[in-house]
C-alpha cells in the first residue's frame with residue numbers, strides 16, 4: 465500500500481499543475497481581453513507613486529532616477545516617499561536628489577518608528593492626491609513605458625488594479641527559470657480575469673477601490689497580492705498585462721530566507737482568500753473563483769503531495785519495490801533539467817514556508 469500511495473501522490477503532484485498549465489494556455493489563446501494597449505487617453509489622470517523605504521540607501525537613487533525618466537507627463541504625477549526611521553542615509557540622499565531635480569513633485573513623509581510596509585502605505589494614502597495609486601519597492605525598477613501602460617490599463621472598464629511582469633536581475637538561474645513559468649501563468653490568468661499574484665515592484669490601484677476595501681490590508685504578508693484579491697472580490701479585474709514590465713533586484717545574500725519569507729506571505733494570502741470563498745463564495749466572480757481554487761490548491765496542498773509521496777517512494781524502494789526504484793532513477797535524471805530543479809526547489813520552499821508560518825509570520 466505504501467508503494468501505491470507513494471506513486472499516486474507523485475503522479476497527482478505532477479498531473480494537476482500540468483493540467484492547469486494547459487488550461488492557462490487555452491486562456492492565453494482564446495481571450496483577447498488584455499492584448500497590448502499603449503495609447504494614453506488625452507487627459508492623463510493624476511497619479512501618486514508611493515515608495516515605502518526602510519534602509520534603502522543603496523537603492524533609492526536609482527529608484528528616483530527610474531521614476532523620473534518615466535514616459536508620463538511629470539506634472540501629472542507626484543512621488544510620495546514614506547520612510548520609517550531608516551538608520552542609514554536614505555532620507556538624506558532623497559533630499560539631496562530633490563535639490564538636483566526640477567519639475568517633479570516629491571514629498572517625503574517620515575514615520576517615527578518602523579511599523580511595517582503596509583502601515584507606511586496607509587500613511588502615504590492619507591497624503592496622496594492621485595486618482596490612481598501606484599506602489600513600488602525601492603529595490604526595483606520599471607521599463608520606461610510601464611507607468612503609462614499601467615495607467616492606460618487602469619482606465620479600461622472593469623479593471624481595478626494592474627501589476628507588472630517581472631524581469632529578474634540575478635545570477636541565480638533557479639530564480640530566472642521560476643519567473644518564466646510563473647510569468648506566463650500570471651498573464652494567462654489576467655486574460656481570464658485576474659492574476660492570483662501581484663508584485664510589489666509595481667502595483668497600481670484605482671483609488672476609489674482602495675478606499676472601498678478600507679485601505680491596505682495590515683494582517684496579510686503579501687500586501688500586494690492580497691490587495692489585488694480584495695479588489696477582484698469586488699468584481700474588478702486585477703491584471704498583469706504584457707506591456708507592463710518591472711525589474712527586480714534579487715538579493716544574493718540571504719536568498720533562500722528571502723524566498724521562504726515570500727512563500728510564507730503567499731500562503732497567508734491564499735488561506736485568507738480560500739476562507740472568503742468558503743464563506744461567501746457565491747458572491748465572488750466565477751472566473752476569479754476558478755483561478756483561485758487552482759492556485760490555492762497549487763500553493764497550499766500540491767507541494768505536500770510531492771514531499772509525502774517522495775518519502776513513501778523512498779521507503780518502498782528501500783524494501784526493494786521495482787517501480788519506486790525506477791521512479792527515483794528517473795527523478796535523478798530529470799534533475800539535470802533546469803526547469804525540473806526549479807520546480808522541486810519551489811515545492812520544498814512552499815512546504816518549509818507553511819510549517820514556518822505556524823510560529824513566525826513576519
Ligand code: GDD
Pocket residue numbers: 515516517518519520546547548578579580581584600601602603663664665685686687688722725726727729730
Ligand atoms: N516605510 C517602510 N516601513 N518601508 C518598508 C518597511 C517599513 O517598515 N519595511 C519594508 N519597507 C520597504 C522597503 O524599503 C522596500 O522598498 C519595500 O518596502 C519592500 O521591502 P523588501 O524588504 O524589499 O521586501 P521583499 O523584497 O522581501 O518582499 C517582497 O514581497 C513582499 C510580499 O511577500 C516585496 O515585493 C514586498 O513589497 C512584498 O510585500
Ligand code: MN
Pocket residue numbers: 601603
Ligand atoms: Mn525587495
